[in-house]
Amino acid sequence: AQTVTQSQPEMSVQEAETVTLSCTYDTSESDYYLFWYKQPPSRQMILVIRQEAYKQQNATENRFSVNFQKAAKSFSLKISDSQLGDAAMYFCAYVGQGGSEKLVFGKGTKLTVNP
Amino acid sequence: GAGVSQTPSNKVTEKGKYVELRCDPISGHTALYWYRQSLGQGPEFLIYFQGTGAADDSGLPNDRFFAVRPEGSVSTLKIQRTERGDSAVYLCASSLLPGYQETQYFGPGTRLLVL
Numbered sequence: 001a002q003t004v005t006q007s008q009p010e011m012s013v014q015e016a017e018t019v020t021l022s023c024t025y026d027t028s029e030s031d032y033y034l035f036w037y038k039q040p041p042s043r044q045m046i047l048v049i050r051q052e053a054y055k056q057q058n059a060t061e062n063r064f065s066v067n068f069q070k071a072a073k074s075f076s077l078k079i080s081d082s083q084l085g086d087a088a089m090y091f092c093a094y095v096g097q098g099g100s101e102k103l104v105f106g107k108g109t110k111l112t113v114n115p
Numbered sequence: 116g117a118g119v120s121q122t123p124s125n126k127v128t129e130k131g132k133y134v135e136l137r138c139d140p141i142s143g144h145t146a147l148y149w150y151r152q153s154l155g156q157g158p159e160f161l162i163y164f165q166g167t168g169a170a171d172d173s174g175l176p177n178d179r180f181f182a183v184r185p186e187g188s189v190s191t192l193k194i195q196r197t198e199r200g201d202s203a204v205y206l207c208a209s210s211l212l213p214g215y216q217e218t219q220y221f222g223p224g225t226r227l228l229v230l
Binding site: 004032033035037042043044045046047050052091093095096097098100101102103104105106107108 | 155156159174204206208210214216217218219222224226
């Protein structure tokens with residue numbers, strides 16, 4: 001079974017600084033997608049960024065970028081120029097080709113942004 | 116609608132009662148998913164619909180849980196004889212098409228508290 005591990009329960013960053021959130025996963029599937037979702041206190045899960053395993057180029061979305069290391073099964077999220085609105089729970093998620101479209105989530109990292 | 120909506124936002128019930136949670140997916144989305152998020156955890160998959168039929172219900176914890184999507188749009192998650200352990204946030208997501216390559220968009224969830 002696929003698993004997703006987020007080893008940092010909490011992280012903090014100063015406003016305008018850069019922070020990296022870690023995620024590792026375990027799978028035997030050859031094609032899959034990886035996601036970072038943001039969950040503020042409102043509970044709404046918001047898609048931050050997604051990466052297809054076959055694409056070697058790391059995905060970027062404005063201030064958010066990933067470092068996808070397929071061989072190491074690592075998928076970290078870098079947030080540049082952190083803003084107060086970035087404070088939230090961040091979840092790493094996996095979905096593979098194996099016949100079920102269910103997302104497998106990590107336990108999340110709580111990000112605090114200090115002014 | 117513009118996004119996935121879920122009602123009620125919060126539900127408090129007593130142990131042993133029956134509850135229904137409703138999900139309205141994004142208009143035109145054919146795939147619909149239910150997840151459960153316990154306190155301090157990432158969401159866990161419950162059930163997945165393609166159109167009107169349940170394509171994968173492997174995440175339903177027991178036969179007290181049931182979900183329907185009779186017209187291929189709105190879905191209702193039904194929980195019989197609720198237990199205190201059922202307390203969690205129930206999240207619904209939808210995607211335009213079925214398939215692991217499709218992005219799932221989440222609603223704000225229903226927080227269920229069983230007293």
